[in-house]
Structure formats: structure tokens, C-alpha cells
Amino acid sequence: MLQVAFIRQNVDFVKERLGVRNFADIGLVDTVVALDDQRRKLQLESDTTLSKINAASKEIGVLMAKGQKAEAEQKKQEVAALKATQAPIAEQLAAVEEQLNDTLVRLPNLPAAAVPPGRTPEDNVTIREGGRKPVLPAGAMAHWDLAKKYNLIDFELGNKITGSGFPVYINKGARLQRALIQYFLDYNTAAGYTEYQPPIMVNEASARGTGQLPDKEGQMYYVGEDNLYLIPTAEVPVTNIFRDEILKESQFPIRMTAYTPCFRREAGSYGKDVRGLNRLHQFDKVEIVQLVDPVRSYDVLEEMVLHVERLLQSLDLPYRILRLCGGDMGFTSAMTYDFEVFSAAQEKWLEVSSVSNFESFQTNRMKIRFKDAGGKTLLAHSLNGSSLALPRIVACLLENHQQDGFIALPQALHGYFGADSIRL
Template structure:
């Protein structure tokens, strides 16, 4: 959530930043500033009214002590009026504050200056590419056909049990999935991230804290009876470890990694581009989350990008990195780099990771602060990244490592799988 003081002091900068997102904000920002002005005036009136009431109450006490009961009783009528006025002002203040809060929740983060302008993913900027695209035999198959051929992923069984988007992994497919999870977690732990196992459901406050609510409410699975949400990513519970926390500068950085299943409704996703593992309602992901000092957050972001690069190099998968344009940038992000693996069998790029810096946007929602050298409270920066999302990594491995004899296992994963071929 954007800070009110920042909006007041940098109105034009905010409007220009939101325009880069194609978010027309003139009326919204004007309404925010008006509500804030009204709220501050009401707060001043309420403070003055309460101060006057306290002053008169002290006078009443003195009058009673000095035997001037008649004058004291006259003033009591005045305090009753002030009490009623205070209640009215307090109610109005709460209404303004609630309206202001709701409006601020609808405003996305300001993009970093390096974010390019653009309307959609077609305008994203490719900044890096590495790895050789393999040459497959003429009978090469997409992963959903390979999964059926080698009986490693059963999409139809998932439909029978639950519905589309809930595959069943079997045999060596399940073991390869587990191997990837263990490999990713080991790599992250070696890089200094503390492994944890967070809850897979969160409350409403957690959803608001990281920005999934109210922006992506329709994309989250909701448990009505308990007023809880299935997590769309481990980012949500882990970042909320720090909700309402006050850190010291010496506490930075806070680095966590976790494997969790992720749940997304993905409403309106249909067609061949979401076939097989390309788009699921339940999928596995290993996540990175960092809480950083503001002066170190972009250095940390570069480190996260380099870390994901290293994993993809070890897997020997061809990949590229995109800097997301304003029109494709996530609601809470200031800067995001997407990693995409090339699927030779599908002849297309598949997104497998997003690494983002949210700057103070989530921290402001979370009330996540630290004490600086002067003892003043400041907002921290939060970051997160996929390391990695499994479905499309698995799809890339199955497709790019296929041979006429079967599917080879990347060398780095063999110690985890215990086999080097699916046939």
C-alpha cells in the first residue's frame, strides 16, 4: 500500500508511475487526498474537543472541592455536550479512515524507474538469454503425450477425482517431482535461506498484508465456513511472519525458503496454451522470501536473479529473463524479472519463475518496520521469487530431455531420483 505522506509529497510522481501501469489514477488520487484532508481535520476537531472536555472535568473537580457545587453542575452540562460531540466526531473520523483505507487498497505499487512502458506481456523486455535449444527427433511429443506414454502423470484421473487442473503424479513422475523439490530446497539452503514449513491456509489479514486481497480475491480458493483462504504461493504465509513486527537494523536480511502446494482458481483460463502442466489449479512450488533494509533490497534482488540462473544452468535448460513492462507488472511489485524456459516440443516459452521487489508496498500493509540508527521507525523492503515453480520446469525437462529411448534425467537430479532414465 502506498504511504499517504508519499502521495501527498509526490502526487505527480505517483500519477506518472501509475500511468506507466495503464492505471488512470487522477480521480482516485484526488479522492485519497481529499479523504485524508477531511480525516486530519476531524482528528484535529476531536483532539480539541477531548482536550476541552478534560480541561472542564478538572475544573469541575476543583469547584466541588472548593464548595462551588452550583458552578460545577453547570459545567457538567457542558461536558455532556462535548461528550456527544466527541462521539459524533469519532464516528465520522472512523468512516473517513475506513473509506480512505479501502481506497488505498485499490491502488497498485509505483513501478521502479527501470520498468518499461507497455500494455501486455508482448511489451516485456528480454534482458538475458542462455542455453542451447536441443534438436529433437521428428517424432518428439509435448509433455502431456509423454506423460501418458510413460504413465508418469495422469491428467484424466485428476479430472475424475477433482476436476481439470489437478493432475496425479505416478511412479517415476512422482519421484522426479519430489527430486526437484528436494534439489531446489537444498540449493536455497546452501545460499543462506532458512527452510520452513508454513501453513497452507491463511486468514484475511494475511491476504491483505501481501496484497492478494482485495486484488486477487476471485483467484483464491475460499473456505467459507472458516473464513480462510488456500494459499496461492508460500509468499503469503512467510511474508506474514513479519506482520506487525519491529526489527532492528542488525536483523537484516531475513531469508526464508519453503516448499508448498499452491492453489489458484485461474478463472477464465482455457485453450491449448494451458494444456497439461502449463496451467494448473494445484501445483507445487519452492519459494524464496526476503525482508531487507531499503538500501540493500536491489542488491538482494540481483542476488536472487543470479541464484535462479545458477539452478537453471545446472538443469541445463534453455532460458531467458524478461523485465516486465508496466502493463504486465504484478499489483504489488515495483520491479519483476520473469524467467522462462523454452519448450522445444511446444515451440514456446514457459514462465517458470518471477523474482520481485515490492519495496515498502507490502511492508506498509503489514506494518513491518525497523528502527534506524537514530531510533526512528522505518518501513522495510520485501522481496520474493520462485525457486522454482515445478509444473513448467517439469514440462521443460520432460520435453527437452526426451530421446527415442525415453526421457533422460538431468545429471544434477540423478542423486535425488535414483534413476537416470524414464522409459
């Protein structure tokens, strides 16, 4: 969430940055300023009235001590009249503060200076590419056919049990999932990330803290009776670990990693682009999250990008890294890098990770603060990334590494999977 004071002091800059996002409702910026003007006026009235009430109340005690009961009674009537005036002011102030907050949470984060302008994924900028696209053998299959041939994943069974987008992993398919999760966690913890196993349901405060609410309310599965949400990513519970805390500067950087199943309604998704593992309602993902000193957050962003890049390199997959344009970034992000892996059988790029710097947007919502060397209390910066999401990684591993009669596995997975290949 943007800070009101920053918006007031930089109205034109805020509007210009929101323009880079192609944000449609720029007028909300003026609404925030107008509501804050109302809030300030009402706060002044409230403070002034309360000050008069306190002063008059003290006078009552003095008059009573002097035995001036008549004068004291008159002061009591003044206090009663002032309190009657204060009540509607307090009600108006609470209503304006609520309206101001409801308006603030509708404003997305401001894109960083290096974010390219643009509206669609076609305007994203390719930073670099790595790996080599494989030459597939004759009769090469897409991953959904390979999954059926080697009895790895049953999409129809998942549809029977739950519905479309909930696959069932079988035998070596289940083992491959487990191997990838363990490898990703080990890779992250070796780099200094502390592993957490968080809940997979969160309350409304947690969902609001990381910006899923109100932006992505329609994309989350909701348990109405308990007012809980199934998480769309481990970012939500993990970042909230430090909600409402004041940290020490010496604690930075705080590095966290977690494996969780993730749940996304993906409302409106249909067609050939969602076939097989391309888009699911439930999937496994290993996440990395960092809380850092603001002065280092963009250095840390680049470090996290390199961390994910090396992980992809270890899987022998062709990849590219994109810097997202303003119009393609998520609501809470100040800058995002997307990682895409080339799916050889489908002949297209599939997103497998996003690494983002949220600056103070999330931490302002969650009140994650720290004291600097001078004792000043400041907002931390938060970052996160997928390291990695499994479905499309599995799709590309199966497709890109298929050989005549077997599927080869990269060296990094041999010990985790217990074999160097998947065979009939």
C-alpha cells in the same frame, strides 16, 4: 499499500508512475488526498473537543474540592454537551478513515524508475538468454504425451477425482516431483535461506498483507465457513511471519524458503495454452522470500535473479530473463523479472519464475518495521521469487531431454531421483 504522506507530497509523481502501469483510475490519487483532508479536519475537531472535555473535567475536580458545587454542576453540563458533540465527530472520523483505507488498497505499487513503459507482454524487455535449445529426435512428443507413455502423470484421473487442472502424479512422475522439491530446497538453504513449512491456508489479514486481497480475490479458493483462503503461493504465509513486528537492523537480510502446494482458480483460463502442465489449479512450488534494509533492496533483487538463474542452468534448460513492462507487472510489485524456459516440443516460452521487489508496499500493509542505527523506525523492503515452480519445469525437462526410448535427467537430479533417466 502506498503511504498517504508520500502521496500528498508527490501527487504528480505518483500519477506519472501509475501512468507507466497504465492504471485506469488515476483519479483515486485525488480521492485519497481529498479524504485525507477530511480526515485531518475531523481529527482536529475531535482533538480540540477532547481537549476541552479533559480541561473541563479537571475543573470539576477543583471546584468540588473548593465546595463550589453549583459551578461544578455547571461544568458537568458543559462536559455532557461537549461529549454529545464529540460522538458524531468520532463516527464521521471512523467512516472517513475506513473510506480512505478502502481507497488506498485499490492503488497498485509504483513502478521503479528502471521499469520500461508498455501495456502487454510484447513490451517486456529481454535482459539475457542462456542455455541451448535442443534438437529433438524424430517423433518427439509434447509432455502430456510423454507423461502418458512413461506413466508419469494421469490428467484424466485427476479430472475424475477433483476436476480439470488437478493432475495425479504416478510412480516415477511422483518421484520426480519429490526430487525437484528436495533439490530446490537444498539449493536455497545452501545459499543461506532458512526453510519454513507454513500453513497452506491463511486468514484474511495475511491475504491482505501481501496484496492478494482485494486485488486477486476472484483467483483464490475460499473456505467460507472458516473465512480462510487456500494460498496461491508460499509468499503469503512466509512474508506474514514477521507481520506487526519491529525488527533489528542487524537481523537483515532475513532469507526464507518454503515448499508448498499452491492453489489458483485461474478463472477464465481455457484453450490450447492450458493443456497438460501449462496451467493448473493445484501445483507445487518452492519459494524464496527476503526482508531487507531498503538501501540494499535492489542489490538483493539482482542477487536473487542470479540465484534463480544458476538453478535453471543446473537443470540444462534454455531460458531467458525478462524485465516486465509497467502494464504486465503484478499489483504489488515495484519491479519484476520473469524467467521463461523454452518448451521444445511446444515451440514456445513458458514462464517458470517471477522475482520481484515490492519495496515497502507489502511491509506497510503488514507493519513490518525496523529500527535503524539512529533509532528511527522505518519500513523494511520485501522481495520474493519462485525457486522454482514445478509444473512447467517438469514439462520442459520431459520435452527438452527426451531421447530415443528414454528421458535423460540433468546431472544435478541424479542423486535426488535415484537414476540418470526415466525409462519404460
